[in-house]
Amino acid sequence: MNNQYARREVFCRNTCRELRRFWEGEIGKQTYYRESEEHRLGRSALRKLREEWKQKLETKLRLRNNPDETEKRASVGRELLASLTQEDTNH
Structure with missing residues (x-):
């Protein structure tokens, strides 16, 4: 055994x-x-590209859902452009 x-x-x-x-x-x-x-x-680079596209899409959706914010950004952009062109004409 x-x-x-x-x-x-x-x-x-x-x-x-x-x-x-x-x-x-x-x-x-x-x-x-x-x-x-x-x-x-x-x-x-695919992960980085996906993250960039995700951020762009989130920004577009945020701007689409908040038209007031879009108008504020546009007015700030216009003011900045105007101030830059004034500085250029003064120099």
């Missing part, structure tokens, strides 16, 4: 080592692929 257990233990020990080595290798591969993909995405 003890011989049966000894054989299983020896068999299991070698098999367990092989299985562990196999799965550690698989985990290592997956980790490498994930890290390389994160690095690639980090270098990509």
Whole structure:
């Protein structure tokens, strides 16, 4: 009866080592692929472009929903332009 257990233990020990080595290798591969993909995405300009477009769209929506704010910005812009052109004519 003890011989049966000894054989299983020896068999299991070698098999367990092989299985562990196999799965550690698989985990290592997956980790490498994930890290390389994160690095690639980090270098990509797409995220930056999406953020810029998101900000532009939010600004447009805010201006569309608040026409008073749009008029205020336009009047400030006109005043700034007028003051700049006055400075140019004075110099």
